[in-house]
Amino acid sequence: MSTPEMLTPRAMGTPRRRVEGPAKVTGTARYAAEHPLDRPVHLHPVLATIPRGRVTAIDTSAAEAVDGVVAVLTTRDADALADTSDREFTVLQDDEIGFRGQYVGAVLADTPEAAREGADRVEVTYEQDDFRAVLDPDAGELYAPDAVNPAFATDSVIGDADAALGEAEVVVDATYTTATTHNNPLEPHSSIVVWEPDGGRFTIFDSTQGVSTTRSNVATVFGMDEADVDVISPHVGGGFGSKGNLHANVVLACLAARRVPGRPVKYPLTRQQMFSLVGYRTPTIQHVRLGATREGRLSALVHDVVEQTSRTKEFAEQTATYSRSVYAAPHRRTTHRLDMLDVPVPSWMRAPGECPGSFAAEVAMDELAVACDVDPVELRIRNEPDADPETGKPFSSRHLVECLRRGADRFGWSRRDPTPRARLVDGWWSGTGVAASAYPTNRSPGSGATIRYHRPAADGAEHWDVEIAAADIGTGARTVLGQIAADALGVDVDTVEVTVGDTAVPPATVAGGSSGTASWGSAVVDAAQRFRAKYGTDPSDGDEIEGATPENDWSEHYAMSAFGAQFAEVLVHADTGEVRVPRMLGVFAAGRILNPVTARSQFIGGMTMGLSMALHEDSVMDPRSGHVVNHDLANYHIASCADVGDMDAEWIDEEDPYVNPMGSKGIGEIGIVGAAAVVANAAYHATGVRVRSAPMLVDHFLD
């Protein structure tokens, strides 16, 4: 096969501000719960207060007596769903409780206040069974899932790692843990659902990372034709994976809408409800063993992961997959084992797998650097593989070494004294660290795109509509797809208008796996090429054509990933243990950067979330109640403005014709990969204290 042709970049690669920017800075952009519809009914749910067992009685009479209450739904009277194969979506179908916070009812009322009061007055009686809600490898039967998310092998074995470890000159053998974390997009998951009984149609305004996914899931659960489910989602207030899959909240809102035909049911989740109903990242326990020569060349790499899943639905985070592709080692093994608990269903959270996996792997590499007395930048360069270490496929492009070198140069790494606990300034121990980042380059089939040409008779100015049911969750997709379309058509980007977030236009795959731009952009390019092939360079007003994302035959021949290197400076207060991160730099190699403005924001956004994971994020599960006790933003801490110091991201120019016609790699997730590790590594350099858990707590640094 000859090298594929890439688009010539004209608009691509130029800085463009977000097209919806003015609407966002004034607040006039409408998010899901903000669409003005007449006579809405407000929904407030009733949640299970036990983690496992069953409902034995429900008394709704006091709720029904509340002024303004329109209807009460419970497990006793909700409509039957057509497909109950997925327990997460099996809302109000039976009395079984699989986790605390599960829906057992809902109150519909003319005002939000009446709905909430009504929900408070629903009396539910339970019978509680024994349960376990906290990950504990010693308490339960760990099991190996059939595959890890989305379809990776559970284990991988190459060579004989145990023998190689036995013979290695230097061994690092340590266990790392990461806490349960919740995505917490700032816009709570929200829906407005209208049920039209004539013909049986749902219209759903939803906060989702994929309207097409919501449509097909709702159609399946309710046994309807997809064409009878309209989903509209022009603006989404973040998702970070938690709005990628359908969750039970949409099913509940749809069930409620069927109870009040013709009236819009409005259901924005409360922040507290988001801690049990819309996914989270499992806690992890990761045992890493590295065997190496005295010079730090890896002979063995073992990454064994234990994490939790829910009895309600299995989700197996692919935590060890990071270790399958980053460093060379002839003998290697990765495994995943699950503890099945009576807890809410874990799901995607920004860089599932790579994010927690890189924490363990990159801190372990720092420990190896210390053990071998090799500079940690140099150690990573020494272990750079020639090809993908597991599959043996060459990389379509890989510039980790260049990222490390460029970052070290810009960060002033050469002046670094490797001695830990050697710099105390004004009561603060100071140190610096490095970690690598990597994230696979994905492209999913299944998206379509329409391109339509307009030439208004009056002034003859041309105008192009590009339509695809993609999601702009803050990534800049709407803006970037316009740049891609302009270059694919060979027209001025200002003549292109992009419509996303609506099932009225061709379907699109989910904004997940950092695959959005690659998948959707490929569909747009395909449509543009078909348009030119059919209509040439002088089309008529109204000419239109549809395209689709083609398969990428090159993915059989090449391993495809983006890479990066992160550097951080950390201060730890000698007396209080407070950790500050005054400086953080990421250098990435992620193919062609299509829009430097929005790309930089995505990189630093991921790094900021990684910083947040390193310093703060920890959902505390109460073993006695199965309840996340710190279930709001006052108690579940995320990074705030003052946590972020001098933070920057840059990239090296990378040409990769094999990934897609734009030459772009996904960038939404790689920023969080390695970010928590770099903070931990710098904290070690500052204090000499090796913290092997995220988040780091002040206690770690106090004697």
Next chain:
Amino acid sequence: MDATITLTVDGRERTLTVDTRTTVLDALREHLDVTSPKKGCDHGQCGSCTVLLDGRRALPCLALAVAHDGADVTTADGLATDGELHPVARAFLDADAYQCGYCTPGQVCSAAAVLAEAGEGWPSAVTPDLDAERVTLDRSEIAERMSGNLCRCGAYANIVDAVASVAGTDGGAR
């Protein structure tokens, strides 16, 4: 129980009847279709609902509407004058100080208030001289004063750039 109140919202007088449990935020969003202030937590923990209430930044999710009869509310939408964006909003666009945009109207209102507060000499936890007549909004002052507005997209670095450019403390970087 219901009560009838009057609010001036973005310069327009609005009379409405609310449940006495209704917050100013729900009065705006659910009764008046003013959705510029966002609801991120409803508990005063995220800042996304920030508006100017009688000229000062406030969290309308923590304010009961009946207690604010006659109040003047300015949202991020109302900060624009004659169709021109407020300088802070313009700076947010220029610095790409947002991604999903959900925290953004609150950030913009907060930033507008921060500029006024610093101009009046209000100190913050990081202000070295508590008696100064004016506070210079350097990066640490801005970050400290903007920390009541969470941004899960992690736009903080750019938010500080945006506010510094309006405060004139970015060294003309942008």
